[in-house]
Amino acid sequence: MAQNLDRLKDVVPDILSRLPVKSLRRFACVNKSWYNLIKSPDFISKHLHTFNNRKNSADPINLLVNRMRPATFGTSGIHQKAFVSLLSLNPINKNASLSLLDLIYNHNEVSHLEIFGPCNGLYYFHSDTNLIVNPSMREFIVLPNIPAPPDTNTYSLKHHTGFGFDPNTNDYKVIMIMDTWRRHETGRPIRLPWRIEIYSLNSHCWRNVDCTLPSVPIGSWSWIDAFVRGAFHWWAFEDKDCMVHAFDMQNERFQTFRLPNVQSSDEDEDEDYYGTVAKFRESLAVIIKPMRGAEDFFDLWVMEDYSDDASWTKDSIIGPIVRANQPLAFLEEKNLFVVEDENKSTVFYDLQTKEIMHTEFHGEEALQAVVYMESLISLRRNNENPQAGASFFRMVPDPLFEDNSG
Structure with a gap:
């Protein structure tokens, strides 16, 4: 017994x-x-x-989807409103359900929202109200405002953001790279060194970090999870010089990798492809989409030996996917590549069988879809700051479901 x-x-x-x-x-x-x-x-x-x-083919396909649609708020005119929902799609009968995350930003004017993650099941929502969210635990925490520069004549025009995990301190961090300028008495603005602020979930505060930023400016963030091997990654370029910047969440330092040699041999072509950095099977990857010729294909390159930019290997050619537009996500346990088409509809491509599944689910002004990951990690930390406590939210029926269900 x-x-x-x-x-x-x-x-x-x-x-x-x-x-x-x-x-x-x-x-x-x-x-x-x-x-x-x-x-x-x-x-x-x-x-x-x-x-x-899990690799059960009958399990639902789950994505966290972010849509922006026009909305009118009082007398302020037309603005944008964010809707972030959990999309669950049955791969057999194609039935879908959509549950809205009833968070505080749903009631505010939101001009833009980006989702970063998942990082161990946590997500960072970057908007006018910045949040870290665990959808499966129904918890969220509102980040404090970034401290203003000590010089009142200094301001920031734009910034780049990343989200990741530091295993040494068991801490989740948000990095904000801010393009900082100073107002000159002559009226001409003076550009200052980029300012770097890091938010720590453990301490629930921002702190300024003094580290050297690579000389080539960041071009864009990835709509596919770009936290790989303990570092967050951005696509960077200057003229025709493209590369990847990495910020290590543990040592809080930058590193730069050159991209694989994918440029066209035609020197007259100013821009013959566009690309995005991504995570693919725990490796750093880039996805390249030619602008001319094979428009419906994506080239997937993987860095086999992380930090060695001589180890880029062309893993596969994804497609053809008719009228494919923006890459959205990899669902690796199901061997699926998710892409947005020209109608902002969600399309699934099976990396193994090369089968394509079109859906009626679409965005309006913009569409972002990220992998949904379940996690028991709580945002409630042992913190003396009374403002650092996590709040709870509900999942409610999505008001846009009928518009997107076909």
Whole structure:
């Protein structure tokens, strides 16, 4: 009898680690031992990897989708309103459900919103109100405002953002790279060195970081998760010189990699492709889409030896995908590549069978889709700052579902 109980004790964590967070939150109330198990760091880590790496083809396709649509607020005229929802699509019968994340930004004027992540199931929502969100735990935390520069004549015009995890301190960080200028008495603005601020979830505050930024400016952020090998990555370019900048979340330093040699041999072509940096199977990757010729194809390049930009290897050619536009995500456990077409509809491409699944789900002004990852990691930290506590939110029926369900 005792041996059977011991075996059962060993089996329970394995069984529970295969269940969704919603079920585990209920099971934590069964008894004290289950509560302690589900809240333990070892089980949280086990669940994160076991549950999210399932390869059952019948499991739903889950994405966190971000759409912007025109909206009128009072007398201020037309603005944009953000809708972030959980899209769950049945791969067999193509039935879809859509649940809106009922967060505070839904009630404010939002001119722009970007989702970064997932990072261990956490997401950073960059907008007028900046949030870190765990959708599966229904928790979010509002970030404090970035401190203003000490010089009142200094201001920032634009910035670049990244989100990642520091395993040394078990901390989640947001990096903000700010283009800073000073007002001169002559009226001509003077450009200052880029200002770098980092937010720490553990301390719930921003701090200025003094580190050298690469000379080539950042060009764009990736709509596909770009946190790889402990660093966040951006596409950077100056004239025809393209590269990838990496910011290591642990040592808080930059590193630069040259891109693979994908440029056209035609010197008269100013821009013969566009690309984005991405994470693919835990490796740094870039996705290249030719602007001329094979418009419906994407070239996938992978850096086989991280930090060695001589190790870029062309992994595959993705496509053809008719009228493909913006790459959106990799669903690696299902071998799916997600792309937006010219109608802003979501299209799934099977990397193994090369089959294409079109959906009626689409955006309006803009569409962003990121991988949905379940996580038991709580945003409620042991912090003396009373403003650092996490708040809860609901999932409600998405008001745009009928517009997108066909």
